[in-house]
Amino acid sequence: MSLPIRDDLRGLEPYGAPQLDVPVRLNTNENSYPVPETVVDAIGKALQAELRDLNRYPDRDAVALRTDLADYLGHGLKAENVWAANGSNEVQQQLLQAFGGPGRTALGFTPAYSMHPLLATGTGTRWVDGYRAEDFGLSVEHAVAQVEKHRPDLVFLCSPNNPTGTALDPAVAAAVLDAAPGMVVVDEAYAEFARPGTPSALSVLPGHQRLVVTRTMSKAFGFAGGRLGYLAADPAVIDAVQLVRLPYHLSALTQAAARAALAHRGALLATVEAIKEQRDRIVAVLRSRGRRVADSDANFVLYEIGPQGAGSDQKIAWRALLDRGVLVRDVGLAGWLRVTAGTKAETDAFLEASAQRVNQEAQP
Numbered sequence: 001m002s003l004p005i006r007d008d009l010r011g012l013e014p015y016g017a018p019q020l021d022v023p024v025r026l027n028t029n030e031n032s033y034p035v036p037e038t039v040v041d042a043i044g045k046a047l048q049a050e051l052r053d054l055n056r057y058p059d060r061d062a063v064a065l066r067t068d069l070a071d072y073l074g075h076g077l078k079a080e081n082v083w084a085a086n087g088s089n090e091v092q093q094q095l096l097q098a099f100g101g102p103g104r105t106a107l108g109f110t111p112a113y114s115m116h117p118l119l120a121t122g123t124g125t126r127w128v129d130g131y132r133a134e135d136f137g138l139s140v141e142h143a144v145a146q147v148e149k150h151r152p153d154l155v156f157l158c159s160p161n162n163p164t165g166t167a168l169d170p171a172v173a174a175a176v177l178d179a180a181p182g183m184v185v186v187d188e189a190y191a192e193f194a195r196p197g198t199p200s201a202l203s204v205l206p207g208h209q210r211l212v213v214t215r216t217m218s219k220a221f222g223f224a225g226g227r228l229g230y231l232a233a234d235p236a237v238i239d240a241v242q243l244v245r246l247p248y249h250l251s252a253l254t255q256a257a258a259r260a261a262l263a264h265r266g267a268l269l270a271t272v273e274a275i276k277e278q279r280d281r282i283v284a285v286l287r288s289r290g291r292r293v294a295d296s297d298a299n300f301v302l303y304e305i306g307p308q309g310a311g312s313d314q315k316i317a318w319r320a321l322l323d324r325g326v327l328v329r330d331v332g333l334a335g336w337l338r339v340t341a342g343t344k345a346e347t348d349a350f351l352e353a354s355a356q357r358v359n360q361e362a363q364p
């Protein structure tokens, strides 16, 4: 018996990164460090203070939280430039609800974040899978040509790009912004991990009403379980997403916990440098083993599993690592896997487990 589900959803698979109970989990680009005790205490107090008032709906506009987020972002942004939701996934869904939808089109440059097409489909927006160069790069010329060909209502850029890890050349974002007839969304979920000198699209927000930058507390802040994502844009964009957001979509507990986390951002973001160190170590070690590895501005690394021409089945390599207790991500790119940079011990475990595979391959 089949349900009368929408035709365009029939037969699709839901998003489903495996959640497996293994010793080393490096597959969803979380921050591996637990929340420090001082911050645990602060969030606990903030939540406690909300409990008596849970009979009331929360602040629908989350003004205090948006003020704190604007303060964190800097660039002269104010609460009126910022909108928050349950993860940047929800923010992007709201953008698609407001600016996409039936009869409209969104374009992204694959491989990029796998949720962008799923969110488009869920909102009835036609998704166009744009392409990148063989080395995953995206040139101004290729990006503009695709935008001009498809005339999308929304363009999704991802910088640093997931799954490749590399930040986008700012000239590409600028050119896309010039060429695009509709909204341009720059997903900067991993911005805090970028290598020095990598500019954020936040710096070009003034004067660009169709530009939206999305961010999240799920990665550098180590707050993935708290579910808090946000965007920065012209106030008119915030007015538009308010037309589609559910009333009271951000619970009082989420708002309070996120504010407490932001107030302790120094302690939370203190892990970023250590993570970047492990990321750079993974890149260096895998390159020294002769693997092709994409440059990373994020907390993960995309790497080729075998010497060119050999061992190209990433599913086998993924399973071999899992058998050694290390969970990485198969993003569906033949011959490549993605690994999150975790703690030093987790990185040791990954490098050790992946070296075993190299040795095995070397045997006749």
Ligand SMILES: Cc1ncc(COP(=O)(O)O)c(C=O)c1O
Binding pocket: 028, 029, 086, 087, 088, 089, 090, 113, 158, 161, 162, 187, 189, 190, 215, 216, 217, 218, 224, 228, 229
């Ligand atoms: C590029 C990118 N954007 C957004 C997200 C989702 O973040 P959130 O937890 O804020 O929904 C992820 C998570 O992996 C991501 O890789």
